[in-house]
Amino acid sequence: MFRPTQKEFEFNTALIILYALSKGPAHGYEIMRRIEEEFFIHKSPGILYPSLRKLVSMGYIEVSGQGMKGRKIMRIYKITESGVKFLESHMQRIEFIKRFFKGMRIFESVGGSRVREAIFKLVEVLPSAGEDDLNLLRSYIDVFVKSLEDLRNRILSRGE
Incomplete structure (x- = not known):
């Protein structure tokens, strides 16, 4: 974060x-x-x-x-x-800060807090994770980040 x-x-x-x-x-x-x-x-x-x-x-x-x-x-x-x-x-x-925190508020309103909670719960158990678990986590993160980047690009393309 x-x-x-x-x-x-x-x-x-x-x-x-x-x-x-x-x-x-x-x-x-x-x-x-x-x-x-x-x-x-x-x-x-x-x-x-x-x-x-x-x-x-x-x-x-x-x-x-x-x-x-x-x-x-x-x-x-x-x-x-x-x-x-x-x-x-x-x-x-100032305008950047206002946009950022407004975006954070919107993110929270659509379930962003669930993402944060899930990450914290996962981080608690990661010391017990095996190599297979970590590889799976890497692939989940790759897919999640790619999805977020695609959504960002979609929103940006509509704004032009």
């Missing part, structure tokens, strides 16, 4: 946050809501708040106010001019 490096993950997270703030100032929970709405992913507070602090230190966002909700301090974040410029220079990547 594709996994971005830590630097790519942090870079993508920063862009996603900047994009959410390009819609207007917001507190952390509103930023998380915007991200889920636009990108179909959840950024947990444990990811969001360290990223917000880093973006503030870089000058891409600023705290434009704060209020209290119960005993919690809620900071309002606002994108800065340099943040807008940085975001604008990476809009192609």
